[in-house]
Amino acid sequence: MEKNQRTIDIVKRGLNKRYRSEKRFKIYGLSAILVSIIFLALLFISIIGTGYSAFFRTVVKLDITFDPESISKETLSTANYSGLVKKSLRGLFPNVEDRREKRQLYGLVSSGAAFQLRRLAMADPGVIGKTVSVWVPANDDVDMLMKGQMERNVPQSERRLTDKQLTWIDKLSGEDRLEKRFNTAFFTGGDSREPELAGIWGAVMGSFYTLVVTLLLSFPIGVSAAVYLEEFAPKNKWTDLIEVNINNLAAVPSIVFGLLGLAVFLNFFGLPRSTPLVGGLVLTLMTLPTIIIASRASLKSVPPSIRDAALGIGASKTQMVSHHVLPLAMPGMMTGTIIGMAQALGETAPLLMIGMVAFIVDVPHGFTDPATVLPVQIYLWADSPERAFTALTSAAIMVLLAFLIFMNSAAVLLRKKFERRW
Amino acid sequence: MNPTVLFIVILILSVAGYFLGRRKALLVGKRAQGVRNMHSKPVYYGALTGLWCGIPALIIMAIWLSVGPNVVMDLVVESLPPEIRDLPQDRLNLVVNDIHNLVSGNIISGEKSPALIAAADHYQRLTSIGHGALTLAALAASILAMLLVQRKISPRLRARNQVERLIQWFLIGCSSIAIFTTIGIVLSVLFEAIRFFRIIPITDFLFGLDWSPQMAIRADQVGSSGAFGAIPVFLGTAVISAIALVVAVPIGLMSAIYLSEYAGKKFRAFAKPILEILAGVPTVVYGFFAALTVAPIIRGFGGSMGLDVSSESALAAGLVMGVMIIPFVSSLSDDVINAVPQSLRDGAYGLGATHSETIKKVVLPAALPGIVGGVLLAASRAIGETMIVVMAAGLAANLTVNPLQAVTTVTVQIVTLLVGDQEFDSPKTLAAFALGLVLFLITLVLNVIALYVVRKYREQYE
Numbered sequence: 021m022e023k024n025q026r027t028i029d030i031v032k033r034g035l036n037k038r039y040r041s042e043k044r045f046k047i048y049g050l051s052a053i054l055v056s057i058i059f060l061a062l063l064f065i066s067i068i069g070t071g072y073s074a075f076f077r078t079v080v081k082l083d084i085t086f087d088p089e090s091i092s093k094e095t096l097s098t099a100n101y102s103g104l105v106k107k108s109l110r111g112l113f114p115n116v117e118d119r120r121e122k123r124q125l126y127g128l129v130s131s132g133a134a135f136q137l138r139r140l141a142m143a144d145p146g147v148i149g150k151t152v153s154v155w156v157p158a159n160d161d162v163d164m165l166m167k168g169q170m171e172r173n174v175p176q177s178e179r180r181l182t183d184k185q186l187t188w189i190d191k192l193s194g195e196d197r198l199e200k201r202f203n204t205a206f207f208t209g210g211d212s213r214e215p216e217l218a219g220i221w222g223a224v225m226g227s228f229y230t231l232v233v234t235l236l237l238s239f240p241i242g243v244s245a246a247v248y249l250e251e252f253a254p255k256n257k258w259t260d261l262i263e264v265n266i267n268n269l270a271a272v273p274s275i276v277f278g279l280l281g282l283a284v285f286l287n288f289f290g291l292p293r294s295t296p297l298v299g300g301l302v303l304t305l306m307t308l309p310t311i312i313i314a315s316r317a318s319l320k321s322v323p324p325s326i327r328d329a330a331l332g333i334g335a336s337k338t339q340m341v342s343h344h345v346l347p348l349a350m351p352g353m354m355t356g357t358i359i360g361m362a363q364a365l366g367e368t369a370p371l372l373m374i375g376m377v378a379f380i381v382d383v384p385h386g387f388t389d390p391a392t393v394l395p396v397q398i399y400l401w402a403d404s405p406e407r408a409f410t411a412l413t414s415a416a417i418m419v420l421l422a423f424l425i426f427m428n429s430a431a432v433l434l435r436k437k438f439e440r441r442w
Numbered sequence: 443m444n445p446t447v448l449f450i451v452i453l454i455l456s457v458a459g460y461f462l463g464r465r466k467a468l469l470v471g472k473r474a475q476g477v478r479n480m481h482s483k484p485v486y487y488g489a490l491t492g493l494w495c496g497i498p499a500l501i502i503m504a505i506w507l508s509v510g511p512n513v514v515m516d517l518v519v520e521s522l523p524p525e526i527r528d529l530p531q532d533r534l535n536l537v538v539n540d541i542h543n544l545v546s547g548n549i550i551s552g553e554k555s556p557a558l559i560a561a562a563d564h565y566q567r568l569t570s571i572g573h574g575a576l577t578l579a580a581l582a583a584s585i586l587a588m589l590l591v592q593r594k595i596s597p598r599l600r601a602r603n604q605v606e607r608l609i610q611w612f613l614i615g616c617s618s619i620a621i622f623t624t625i626g627i628v629l630s631v632l633f634e635a636i637r638f639f640r641i642i643p644i645t646d647f648l649f650g651l652d653w654s655p656q657m658a659i660r661a662d663q664v665g666s667s668g669a670f671g672a673i674p675v676f677l678g679t680a681v682i683s684a685i686a687l688v689v690a691v692p693i694g695l696m697s698a699i700y701l702s703e704y705a706g707k708k709f710r711a712f713a714k715p716i717l718e719i720l721a722g723v724p725t726v727v728y729g730f731f732a733a734l735t736v737a738p739i740i741r742g743f744g745g746s747m748g749l750d751v752s753s754e755s756a757l758a759a760g761l762v763m764g765v766m767i768i769p770f771v772s773s774l775s776d777d778v779i780n781a782v783p784q785s786l787r788d789g790a791y792g793l794g795a796t797h798s799e800t801i802k803k804v805v806l807p808a809a810l811p812g813i814v815g816g817v818l819l820a821a822s823r824a825i826g827e828t829m830i831v832v833m834a835a836g837l838a839a840n841l842t843v844n845p846l847q848a849v850t851t852v853t854v855q856i857v858t859l860l861v862g863d864q865e866f867d868s869p870k871t872l873a874a875f876a877l878g879l880v881l882f883l884i885t886l887v888l889n890v891i892a893l894y895v896v897r898k899y900r901e902q903y904e
Contacts (some may be wrong), residue, residue, distance in 0.1 A: 031794070038796055045798035049700025052693045053713050059765050060720055066735045067727070241616045248613035264893075265620040271819060271889040272882065273826020275853050276627055279878045282860065283630030289508070305623050312620070338606040366724030369828035369853070372861050395726040395829075402730045402833060410734065417727050428722060 067421075071414025077203040077216055078163040079155040080129055080192060082108045084137060086148045093145050101134035101141075105156070112197075113188060124185055128192075130157040132205075132217040157205070158198070160215040160408035162189060166198060169411075206415060210381045211397065215408035218401070220416050222383045226296055226376070226391030227365060229384060233300020234307060234364050239357050241304070242311030243346075246353070249312070250319040251341050270309035277306045278373025286374060293375040294390040302370050307360035314356020318349040351438030358431040362424050368395040394420045445507060448577055452503070452584055456496035459588045463491025466595045474597045482602035490601045491591045493608055499584040506576045514568045515541075521564055523557050541565055631882055634875030641869045642670045647876060649673065653839035653850075655859060655870050670873055672880070674839035678849030682760045682831060683824040685845055689764025690824075691817055694771025701772070702779045703801055721769035729833030732762035737834060744846060754836035754848040763830050767820045774819065778812025778896075779805060781903050811899040818892035822885040828853040852877050 084104050091099040106126050110116065116125050133156035140154065141147055161180045164170045166189075176183050192198045209219025245266075253259040281302035285291045291298050322345050330340035371377070376392050377400060384391035392400070394416065401413040467487035471477035477484060515538060522537075529537065537558070544562040595601075639647065650671015697717065701710055737758035744751030751757075782805050790800040806813070836848030837858060859874035 038799070042796045042798045045801070046700070046704055049696045049704055052696035053700060053717075055693055056697065056720055056765070056768055057713070057716055060716060062735070063723070063727075063731050066731060070734070241619060244613045245617035245619065248610075248617045252610060252613060253617070262617050262620055264890075265624050267893050268886065268889050269620055269623060271822055271885065271892075272627070273822075273828070273853070273885055275826065275828045275856055276631070276878055276882050276885075279856070279860075279875060280623070280627045280630050283634060283875070284626050288630075290511075305619075308619065308623075312617075336602065336606060338609055362722065366722075366726070368724065368726045369832075369857070372857055377861055395724050398726050398730065399829065399833065402726075402733065413730060417730065420724065421727070424722060424724070428718075 067414045067417050069414075070411055071416075071418050073167045073169070074206060074411040074415035075203050076167075076200045077205070078158040078166045079199055079201050080158045080162075081153055081155050081197040081199070082129070082133070083111070083151055084108050084154050085151040086141065088149045091141065091148055093148070096142055096145060097138070099138075099141070101137040102131070104137055105129055105133045112192075121184060124182055125188065128159055128162055128185060128188060130159050130214055130216045132157050132212075132214060155199070155201070157216045160406065161185075162198075163216055164408055165189060166193075166200060169407075206412070210383050211379060211392070211400070212381060213379075215404075215406055215412055218409075218412055220394065220397060220419060222380060223392050223394045223397035223416070224419075225384050226299075226380075227393040229296035229387050229389075229391060230299040230303060230371075230393055231361055231365060233297055233387060234303040235357070235361060237300065237304040238307045238311055238360065242308050242357070242360075243315050243353055245308070246312045246315030246319060247341060247346070250316050251345065252337070266309050266312055269305075270313065273369075274306060274367055275369040275373065277302055278370030280305070281370060281374045292388055292390075294378050294380070294392075295388045296384065296391050296393075297387045298374050299371050299376055299391075299393065300387075302374060303364040303367060306367065306370065307364050310360040310363060311353075311357050314359065315349070315353040318352025318356065319345065321352065322348045348440075351434055355431045355435045358427055358434070362427040362431075365393075365427070366395055366420065366424060368399055371396050372399075394423075444573065445503065445576075448503065448580060449500075452496055452499045452580060455499075455581075455584050455588070456492045459495035459584075459591075460488040460492030462488075462588065462592065463595065464488030466491075466592050467601075470595055470597065480597045481600050486601040486605050487595050487599070489605045491588055491595075493605065494587040494591045495584050497608075498587055499580040502580050502583055503576065506572070510572050510576070511569075514565060514572055517568055518561050518565045522561055545569075627882060631875050631879040634872050635879040638869060638872035638876040641872070646670060647672050647873075651841060653855075655855070655873055668869065670869065672852075672877065674841040675850055675852055675855055675877070676880075677841060677843065678756065678835070678839065679825055679851040679853075681756050681843055681845060681849055682763065682835060682851055683821060685757060685760025686763035686767060686824040686827075687817070687821060689761055690767040690771050690820060693764075694768045694820075695775050695813065697768065698772040698775035698779055699801060699806075702776050703797065703805070717769040717772055720765065721773075723766075725766065725827060725829040726833070728762050728766050729829040729831075732758050732830055732834035736762055749846060751846045752836070752848040754834065755846050756835060756849045757845040759831050759834040760845065762834065763824055763827055766827070766830065767823050770823060771816055771820050774816030774896075775809070775813050778809045778816065778899065781812065781900065782808045783903055809899075811895050811902075815892040815896035815899065818888050818895070822888035822892070825888075826853065826881060826885050828857060832857050852881050856881070 082105065085108070086104065087107075090103060091101075106122075109125050109129065110122070113125060116122055136156055137154065140152075158166075161170070162185075165172070165181060165186075170179055170181065172179075172186065181189070189198070205217055206219045208221050209217060210222035212218040249259065249262065253262075281298060285298050285301055286293055291301075326344055326348065327340055330344045331337070335343065371393060376396050378390060378392065379400070380390050380392050382389070398413055398416050398420065401409045401416060464484045464487060467480060467484035468477065471480045471484065474480065480487075518541065519534070519538065540558055541561050544558060545565055647670050650669065651673050652669040652671045653674045654669050697713075701713060705713065737753055737755065740755060740758050740761075741751045741753055744755075786804050786808055787800055790804045795803065831851045831854050835854055836850055837854065838848055839850045839855075840847055842849065856874045856877050859870055859877075
């Protein structure tokens with residue numbers, strides 16, 4: 021060891037190592053971000069990959085004879101429409117005799133076919149006595165086969181369609197009686213036990229009513245609370261307590277709000293279960309902290325000179341706030357509200373607690389009708405044992421994400437448009 | 443008049459009150475040689491009249507709607523034949539339910555005895571009398587208030603100050619909702635939890651090693667021991683949250699460091715929204731993804747290495763949950779890293795430190811309290827997260843720390859205990875509230891510590 025070694029030499033010796041570690045560190049950082057990006061890409065690819073097929077469904081062309089013997093103008097709503105479907109299927113495959121085989125044959129067509137015929141006959145009683153070609157939905161197993169989601173070349177016991185059914189399907193598609201069409205039922209129908217009939221409209225309306233309640237309550241309350249805390253509140257224990265509470269509520273697990281809703285709104289106040297009204301109340305309590313915090317930030321960004329000017333020419337404090345500060349802070353508050361609403365739209369757990377998980381076929385028409393919401397519908401379908409529901413779940417997720425992306429980009433646009441630096 | 447109609451009528455009256463008050467103020471003003479001689483502008487007199495028109499009536503209505511039905515039901519029960527009235531409490535509740543159902547036209551549990559029908563009729567009559575009285579009282583209050591305020595309108599009435607005071611009380615009320623929510627949460631979980639602890643001793647709950655909440659309906663039923671030892675549930679929660687934090691903290695922290703210290707403007711503009719999207723994806727979507735895609739991948743991967751991986755492994759749920767809280771960690775760390783004063787960095791550069799040395803030796807230690815606060819908040823998030831674990835983690839309460847096995851969590855148990863049919867006296871349902879209480883307390887402590895640490899940290903550099 022040289023005694024009079026210069027500092028610069030010591031530094032230079034370690035330099036390469038230090039530069040390498042610098043580079044390594046940078047790569048760690050970059051790869052951390054890449055992990056997030058890859059995960060997000062994987063998520064979207066997997067959802068879109070499993071879900072796009074649900075936007076189409078297989079339909080079967082049947083020649084239905086509206087036999088005047090089994091259906092008449094008086095019995096339009098009660099006639100045996102599934103009998104008509106069965107008869108038409110028997111007509112297509114006249115040599116199916118065995119009872120078990122017959123049942124398999126009928127299984128090719130969805131049970132929704134009978135309802136479709138009923139609607140058709142109710143809308144136009146003139147069809148009685150005629151033979152009409154109708155496209156009716158196929159069963160979900162047929163649908164999955166047509167979409168290539170079911171293995172053909174495995175032993176019969178390992179798939180849900182029998183060999184017989186496969187030959188019938190081949191014959192049908194050979195005669196151009198099978199077709200993939202846009203799945204309108206998915207967008208217009210309520211929930212159903214049959215995957216080919218299940219739709220999201222009921223859930224979308226449920227989400228809509230729930231969010232209306234949430235918006236109507238949380239926006240005015242949130243803005244008022246923010247205005248009070250930011251503009252009027254004296255600095256004392258009570259205000260401190262409120263602030264601590266708001267910050268803490270923002271971090272309370274959402275399921276705890278569900279427990280609150282169950283114990284207070286349902287059991288104590290006796291409000292009706294499973295309704296958008298109660299869902300909206302619970303989500304209001306949940307989104308309030310978000311809205312209050314965003315609104316306060318927005319109020320804080322209004323420069324004090326504006327307040328001073330208003331007070332200086334004789335406005336009262338309330339006038340100063342309502343005439344000058346609020347209009348300037350409004351865009352920021354609305355951005356915060358939209359983000360809060362987007363959170364509320366995606367929230368599931370608290371709604372499970374207040375019974376919005378029920379199986380509800382009817383589309384809700386009001387705030388006190390039993391309803392479910394989009395994320396809960398996703399949860400319900402994801403839990404269903406039938407494989408065809410997987411595609412439906414992914415499709416519903418795509419719809420939910422589309423709504424969320426729409427809301428969030430609206431918030432971003434609003435912020436961009438009205439953002440003001442003082 | 444039914445309450446909805448009454449509500450609308452009161453609102454209409456209140457609007458009418460506004461216009462009447464304003465007109466009166468204009469008239470009074472004319473007599474006092476010009477409106478400018480009045481204390482306030484005419485709109486304030488109008489607003490004062492409108493507010494007084496609405497508020498008392500609405501308060502009367504709220505009181506009636508909250509206590510009315512119970513009062514009516516008590517009266518009905520009083521008038522029941524003595525042999526029904528003297529039934530034990532739970533049987534009586536059934537009868538009360540039947541009366542409710544009969545009134546709203548639903549199916550009732552027993553047969554329609556004449557006593558029940560009479561009671562239902564009585565209920566209906568009392569309710570309609572109640573609504574009549576309510577309508578009368580509310581409208582009278584409304585109109586009386588309107589007339590009184592009208593009479594008081596004079597140039598010296600300080601209408602603006604009074605309106606502003608009312609508005610301020612409204613604002614205070616709105617901001618107190620946060621406190622009431624907290625109180626509501628505490629009371630609602632606490633009461634049910636106390637009822638639970640009366641049945642199951644609190645020590646059994648907190649330190650028991652066996653969790654199987656199915657209660658036996660018949661004495662000879664298999665597998666329904668009804669054991670409420672919550673340790674396996676707590677342990678499962680801890681395992682999954684730990685996995686999530688192991689994923690989220692390094693990745694989130696490194697992302698934040700890279701974005702705030704290294705990344706160029708363009709890359710930041712691209713990467714930040716992606717992290718925000720990750721934060722905006724609903725948890726039910728993550729849960730579906732974990733169950734459908736991640737769990738099978740991990741199972742297949744483990745299988746190829748000869749490991750026995752459960753299809754509901756803690757690893758799958760934990761990994762996905764970790765990804766979910768990455769943006770949370772990164773945005774919090776981003777804030778605290780940016781709050782470190784530039785002068786500290788400049789000092790380090792001046793001494794010849796490289797960029798990464800500055801970060802590791804100067805910025806991170808300076809930002810550590812803030813980062814710890816962020817991690818605590820992330821941990822409270824992970825503990826309280828519900829949908830991912832409900833969909834991807836198991837139900838069986840295994841006492842294990844092996845991440846490849848299925849474990850259950852507090853939130854999963856709450857959901858499974860409370861979803862579906864429930865009776866409100868069984869320990870099974872009440873156990874959910876006890877778990878909820880524990881969950882609330884743990885997250886509360888984490889949040890309070892975290893918020894305190896972050897606040898102190900901010901003050902340090904302000």
